[in-house]
Amino acid sequence: MTRVPIRDVQDVQEAVQTHPRLLSVGGGSKPALSSPLISPSGSSPDDTPVTLLDVSALRGVVEYDPGEFTFTAGAATPVAEISAMLAERNQYLPFDPPFAARGATLGGTVATGLAGSMQYRFGGVRDFLIGARFVDGRGQLIRGGGKVVKNAAGFDLPRLMVGSLGRLGILTEVTFKVFPAPAATATVYAEFPSLELALEALIRLTRSRFDLEALDLVPGSLMISEGSISEEEPRTQEGSVPGESRTEGRPASGATLLARIGGVADGLPARQRQVAEFLTGGNQSGASAPPVSVSPVLVSTSGTPDHDVTHWAAMAEMNWCPEGWSLYRVPVTPARVAALDRSWSAEGAIRRYTSGAQTAWVAWPGEESQLNRLLRAAGLGALRVDGPPSRQPWIGTIPGGPFLERITSALDPDNRFDLPGIWPRADVSHG
C-alpha cells in the first residue's frame, strides 16, 4: 500500500489526478475509519491499489479573529491545539469534538461528523462549520462557504462535507464559528431504579426550560459518593460490564442521568438545586413540565468545578469503551431508547446515551453482524468510530439513497475516493 505524504494543497490536487483510488488520513485517531476497507495486500476489494494520502502537513491556524468568533485552520490541525487557542480567549467549540486527547484533527472530525455530549446545547459539527476547502475527485480545489457566520449564496458545500468520510473530497482547510465559553460548569447526577424511569425524567428535562449544556444517560450506577463521582475502571475488569456494576443497595438495572449546566459561577449552585428539585418533584420554578413521577434514588450536585471539567473531558475520550471492542455511534431518539437498550444489553454491549438521548454510543464485544441485524431491524444506521480496522464504516441501514448517489457522481466521477462499502458507487447512479 502506498502512502503519499502531502506538503501542500497542490500536492493533494496532483495526487488526486494521478492515483486511481485514495483514502485521506489525518494520522488515524479513528483507525476504524482511516484504515478500513483495504485488504492486507493494500488493494480495495475490486483490486484497484489504494493510496493513503497523509494530509498531516496541512496543519496550522490560518486566521483567528477572536472578535469575529471565527477561525480558519488547515484540515489536519489537531482539535486539541484549537481548543487551547480558543480557551485563551474564553471561547470554545460548542459541539465538543471527541478524541481530542488522541489527536483528532479538524478534518477527521468534519469527515466523521463526530460531536460529543455538549452538542446538546447548540448543535453538532454541521451547525458550526461555515467554510470548507476541499479537493474534489477531479482534482479541483473547491472553496465552499465563507468566513462569515451567515451566508446563503450557492449550495452549502461545507455541510455536505460533514459526515462524508472523505468520500466526496479531501478537506484541506476549514472555517468554524465559535461561541463564548461558559464561565463555569457543574453537573447534577440522578440515579433511577430503572432505565425507563430515567428516560421519563430525561424527556421531561428536554421539554423543560432549563438550559442544559449536556444531558447524558448512562445505564447502571455511577457510584455517587460525597464530593466525587467515580466510575468503575472498565479496562481492568475482566468480564464485568462497566457502568452496570452493582453498588450496595442500588439496583444494577438502574440508570444515571447527568445534566450539566454552565454559566456564571455564582449562579450555579442555585441552578443545580433547581434541576435537582425538578427531578425530585419539588420546586418547579423554571420548568414547564410537571415533575417526574418517580424520584431518583439519589441525586448529587457535588463535585468540584475542576472535577466537572475532567469528568466531561474523559467522557469525550470514550475511555469507557474497553480495549479491542468496537465503538458505534447510532442516531436515536428518546422514545426508541428503552427497546434498543434491552436488545443491546442482552448481547453484552456497553451503552451510553448522549445529547438528550439523541445519540447512542454502543461498545460492542462480539460479532458485528449481530449488531448489524439489530440495527437493520430497527431501521437505524451506525458509524463505527473506534476499534480494529474493518471493511466498512457503516452498518445497519446505510444512509444515502439516490440524492447522495447523484451528488457523489458529480463530485467524484471516476470513483477515486470510492472504497467499496462506504456508499454506492457513482456509476450505479442516475445519468
Add this chain to the structure above:
Amino acid sequence: MTRALSSSLSGLRQLFPPDRILTTPARMAVYGSDALAALNQLPGAVVIPETATEVVETVRFCHRNGIPFVARGSGTSLSGGSLPVAEGVVIALNRLNHILRLDPDERIAVVEPGVVNLAVSRAAEPFGLYYAPDPSSQAVCTIGGNVAFNSGGAHCLKYGMTGNHVLGMELLLPDGTVTEVGGDSRDSVGPDLNGFFVGSEGLFGIALKTTLRLLPIPALYRTILGAYDSLEAAGDAVTAVIASGLLPGAMEIMDRLAIKAAEVGARAGYPLNAAALLIVELEGEARTVEADFTRLVEVIRTSGAREIRVANNADERARIWKGRKSAFSAVGRLSPDYIVQDGVVPRGRLGEALVGIERLSRIHGLEVANVFHAGDGNLHPLILYDGRVPGGLERAEELAGEIIALCVELGGSITGEHGVGIEKLAHMPKMFGPAELACMEQLRAAVDPERIANRGKMLPGGLS
C-alpha cells in the same frame, strides 16, 4: 404558448380538476411575481395540488415532457426565487398545509411544505415548545420557502437558521424520484444531506415533508434598547456586547431613516432624534438571563448610549420589537418604491460597511434605510426610489449592486438569507470562482440533468 406546452397541458389537465389548474393570464396574474415586484413573468400554467401525490404526479409529468417547473409557497421571496418560468408550470404548495405530526416528547414537528412558519410555533405552544427561525415574514411565508432559502430572522444568532432546525426530509427529486434524507434524531450518520438541500433554492426539487426540531420556549426574555448619536457608536456597542462574552438571542440595529419609517408605519414610539437604535435581547433560564442582563445593561450603559429603555414585561418587549418587525413594510410609507437588499460582512467591519453604504447612497442620490441583524453581520439596506421616474429602478438596482460588491470586498457574502434567486445571479461570480461555479453546476446537472427544477435561478450558468 408553444405547441409543445399547449399539447402537453391536456395531460396536466387530467391530473387536476379545472378549478385547480390555471392557464389564463387573468387567473395566473397573482403568480406572475413574488415580493421582488419589479420582475414579472406569466407561466404556462399554475397547478394547485392538495396532496403530495398530486405534486409527485405533476413533477413526473413535467419530467416526461421536459417542462420546467417552479415550486411556490407564499411568494414572499425577495430575490425572484419563485418567479415563474415562461412556458413552465408553477406548483403552488399552499394547500399542502398540514402539520402531519407533532411529538412533544421527541420535540419534533413533521410538516407539509405549505405550512406557514408561524403555524408551527402556534401548534407547539401548548406543549411549551416553539420553532425558532423567525423571518419577519413568518406570518405568511411557508416552511417550503424557508427550506429553499435557509431563511433566518432576528432570533437566529444563538440557535441558527432554518438549516440548523431541519432534521429530516422527504424529497421529490426533479425526475420524480421520492427519497428520504435524515430522520427524527438530532444526530445523523452520513453526509449532511438535509443541510445540503436546505438553501438549494428549489434546484434539487421539492421538499414534500420536513421534520423540524422544536425548542422549549425560553423561560425569560430580557430586552434592551439603546439610542445612539451615530451608527458607528451603535456598531461599536455590538462589538462590545460580543466581546463581553454574552450570547444574545438577537441583536438588531436600525438607522435614522428606518426609525422614522417605523414611527410613521407602526407608531413604534422609538426615540426619534437618534441616529441609530440597537436592540439586544437575552433569552433562556431565568437566573442566567437575569445575571447576564445586569452585565448587558452595564455594557450598553458604558457604550455611549444617550438613552436606554429596558423592557420589564411582555408588553414592553412587544413594543420594542413592533417597530423592528414592521420596518420593511413601513419603509413603503416613506417612498413609492424600495428594494430590500441583503448582504453580509464580518461583524468587525459593520462600521466600514455602513460608511461605505452612506457614501454610495450620496453618489447615487438615493436614500438608503438600514435595518440589520447586527449580531451576525447581516445587512438589510432598503433602497428608496421612485419607479415612476424614468430610470429610477435602474439607478436603484445599480446602487444595490454596488452595495453587494462592497460586502464581498469586505470579506462577506452576497446574501445572508434572501437567496440568490434571479436578483443576484450576476453577483455569483464575485463570490465564487470558476471552479466553484462549475462544481455547483455539475452537482445540479447530476441531480437534474434536464435542468427543469427552478431553471434560471441561483446558478448563472443555469440561464442558458
